[in-house]
Amino acid sequence: MAQQSGPYTKMVHAGQEPDWTGAVTVPIYQTSTFAFPNAEIGAARFAGQDQGFIYTRLNNPTLQALEECVAALEHGSCAVATASGMGAVSTVYLTLLGQGLHMVGTASCYGPSRVLAEKYLARFGVEASFVDTSDLDQVARALRPNTRLIYVESPSNPAMTVTDLAAVADLAHHHGALLAVDNTFASPYLQQPLNLGADLSLHSVSKFLNGHADVIGGIVITRDPALGVQIRSTMAMLGCNMDPHQAFLVLRGIKTLGLRVERAQANAMAIAQFLENHPKVARVFYVGLPSHPQYQLAKKQMAGPGCVLSFELKGGLEAARKLLNSVRLATLVVSLGGVETLIEHPATMTHASLPREERLAAGITDGLIRLAVGIEDLEDLLADLDQALAHV
Ligand code: LCS
Secondary structure, three states: OOOOOOHHHHHHHOOOOOOOOOOOOOOOOOOOEOOOOOHHHHHHHHOOOOOOOOEOOOOOHHHHHHHHHHHHHOOOOEEEEEOOHHHHHHHHHHHHOOOOOEEEEEOOOOHHHHHHHHHHHHHHOOEEEEEOOOOHHHHHHHOOOOEEEEEEEOOEOOOOEOOOHHHHHHHHHHOOOEEEEEOOOOHHHHOOHHHHOOOEEEEEOOOOOOOOOOOOOEEEEEOOHHHHHHHHHHHHHHOOEOOHHHHHHHHHHHOOHHHHHHHHHHHHHHHHHHHHOOOOEEEEEOOOOOOOOOHHHHHHHOOOOOOEEEEEEOOHHHHHHHHHHHOOOOEEOOOOOOOOOEEEOOOOOOOOOOOHHHHHHOOOOOOEEEEEOOOOOHHHHHHHHHHHHHOO
16 A cells, blocks of 8 residues: 555555455454564564564554554554553553643543543642643643643534644644644544644544444554654553454444544534524534634644534523433434444533533533434434424
8 A cells, every 4th residue: 555545545454454364354363472483583572673573462463453554544653552542641641741740731621631630640740731722822821841741632522622733733842842632533534633743643442433332442643653662662561552352343443434424524514504503502512613613723624524513402401401311313322433323411421520610611511412423314313303302
């Protein structure tokens, strides 16, 4: 496969050349460890002078195929698969931060990414400030002499807030810090943070990359190969490696990433327009609508608005509960990025751990509903929402 191939070709082929057996699909190398041909080669592998496999916690051919595929999709030099998205976040934090060092993060990022920094790493002397990273002044004001990492989720959950990645990368680099971007909501199909200046990109592959709600996994991508080696070393020390069977399923999911996102995104656009015109809906947050505050920025840095939206019901908590209990096709569940349409209530579910004041500041009101749109027939999805809204 040529280096300059298009994204659909990469999804199907990158990192997935047939092995010596000719297997068209990368096999599951379900082995914990790899035999060395002789003592000298074994020693050379440990010394980093021979690239052969050693032990699955460090790497494995099925994992390597997935890592090469995602690195190609995001224009990185290196990728490291992890057991979960939180494994990817932990690996990035523990590689770049330490006692006396500081990070700046997106206030409305996935809750545990914030709790990990503010509660757990704080015990080891790491400082963290979480601000609205879509406001560059807030990011600049939060920087300290000891800031080493800016951690941005864009679009971020659930108000779909978009941060100017190229501008934040400049801020980070002028300050001697690195920029890591959680690219989960966009997926590599719609956004390539490294092309915009980020140093690291990461995903919960449990979402769009796998796409079928049957795997938990994560991945970190770097531009600098030396940083990639550090990331792999941290991942291996933490022991948060992905399993070969997980990697096989994610590779299979990636083959249809573009097709799935295109279809779900078209559904999301039509649903966002339907909701924006509905009398019981106060507001819709979807980066594909001109009413979204960062509509123009999203158009500039993303190849499409994506498949997740949220909307606020005029009737508050009671209306939200009624709607959630009335949908028949959309499934009431926390997660996103699958082929099926998923619906949830951020204030009492994904963002329940945030103090009420902070939740409201991030736009997470009691009437807010998050909808992760799938690939079902649009008419069926609209009919389901229409009948559920009639119960509100
Ligand atoms: N980053 C983002 C943006 C996420 O949405 C999630 C999980 C993670 C990281 C962590 O990934 P995991 O360890 O679960 O693979 N988001 C979830 C959500 O919105 N609902 O359920 C999980």
